[in-house]
Amino acid sequence: MSDSVTITKTEDYAVKPKTPITLTVEIGEGQVGGTAVTWNNTIVGSGGDVTDLPIGKKNDDLRGTSLDCTTTVKDINPNTNNTTVTYTLKGGKQQRSFTYSADVNVPEARAIYSVTFLLD
Amino acid sequence: MRVHPSGVLAAIALLATGRLAAQAGDSLPAFNSVRTPVSPAFVLLGIAPTSVERPNTPADLAFAVLNRTVGPPGLPKDVALEFSPYWLVRHPKLTWQADTIRSPLTSLARTATISLATAELDTDASPVTGLAVAFRGTIASGRLSRETIDRLRQVEASLTEESEVLERLIGPARAAADSLMRSERAEARARGDSAGARAAVARFNATKQLLIAEAQMSPDYVAAVDSTEGLLKDLAANRQGLVVEFAAGAVWSAPGGAVDSARVSRWGAWVTAGYQSPSWSFVAVNRFLTAVSDTASDVLDVGLRLIHSERRWALSGEAVFRAFTGSGGPPNQHRIAGILDYAIGNGLWVTATVGRDFDPAASGSLLAQFGISFGLSGERVQTP
Secondary structure (H helix, E strand, O other), X not given: OOOOEEEEEEEEEOOOOOOOEEEEEEEOOOXXXXXXXXXXXXXEEEEOOEEEEEEOOOOOOOOOEEEEEEEEEEOOOOOOOEEEEEEEEEOOOOOEEEEEEXXXXXXXXXXXXXXXXXXX | OOOOOOHHHHHHHHHHHHHHHHHHOOOOOOHHHHOOOOOHHHHHHOOOOOOOOOOOOOOXXXXXXXXXXXXXXXXXXXXXXXXXXXXXXXXXXXXXXXHOOOOHHHHHHHHOEEEEEEEEEEOOOOEEEEEEEEEEEEEEEEXXXXXXXXXXXXXHHHHHHHHHHHHHHHHHHHHHHHHHHHHHHHHHHHOOOHHHHXXXXXXXXXXXXXXXXXXXXXXXXXXXXXXHHHHHOOOOOOEEEEEEEEEEEEEEEEEOOOHHHOEEEEEEEEEEEEEEOOOEEEEEEEEEEEEOOOHHHOEEEEEEEEEEEOOOEEEEEEEEEEEEOOOOOXXXXXXXXXXXXXEEXXXXXXXXXXXXXXXXXXXXXXXXXXXXXXXOHHHOOOOO
């Protein structure tokens, strides 16, 4: 897997007490990819299209927990070697989007994004 | 025969082949998907290996050389640089699903390219440096086939499985590292040490890097990757259907290479239309080229090209009818050529052209060109 590029990020996201949040993952640049989402040590969602995935239930307190996302992007776009993934969190104190980009060094290689959101 | 394959080109090709093969294994591109097309600037300079070029979007940045030298091999003098402004900037909101069908304006934006080329024209005794600038864009660029879309959805599911495998493999160790990072960060913040808090997060990110690197060697992950690669083996994200491309540009000629002597000597515009299927393509071109100082050499070309392509190679035949539209021009002419393109590496193509050029009495009318083209997108500097 030496052809792959790994991007690791950790971000803070302020949540409201006893209020669930949602996560949307967008894979840009015309590339294809898939995401797995872990919360409380359990995979709570996955797929190429993660849209408004609920994290927690009503009255769940998310503070002090982590939301971990692994997104694997495969470079299939012949026009560019760039990959971009945007994670959007809603339902907290404010809506926030986190966009990350990376070029794969070799056409048709993978970019693996490992992003942890610290919910506080 | 006016052209000899250059030893320099061969050396470049061999070096590039070895390097790229080492990077990409046997995963060669399909002719339809990533081949760097002949630069329109080369067409204006009259040195393109084909007169009927199929519409095709190059990589964000592409570079092409042609060698037409007579005699001993030497450095190629005909060089073209072509870039796509749209693909040189990031598009975080552009999903692959949103690019399966394009409106005319969208197609134009995503396929527009600007090319610059230089070539040595005329003879060694009376050298003229030609500089061409050209634009092209496609207002209809076909669509992804249903089979390709279905396959990409399968690839998406397989990449999701890869991500899930990684999550399962690194989850427990990452949770432990997360707890440690949180406590270190809390301690650092308690003593007002913001740098220490950032360092704790940086260590956590580095730990995740290591965990992923280890997980990538596990049999489960390797199996998941193999499964994805199996789906991609015969897949090229080809666009199929009707394609219509416009191109235009101008040539500046500088006798003796002197800047002060440079003048616009030629300009042209053309439209190319065709239909692409997975293995066969049909292309027609209507092109007008005019010389500024000599209207007798104004030409109107009508050409056809039929292409059969496989994953590694493409064979095509073309015929072009040329009418001289200015008064005092020579009789009508035609050109017939066969073209073989062969992939020797990822994004690296050898092109060989044989046939007869327009004026059979002219020196060099026996076409025997050899060139290489390659996209530079794989060589871009990695960004953090």
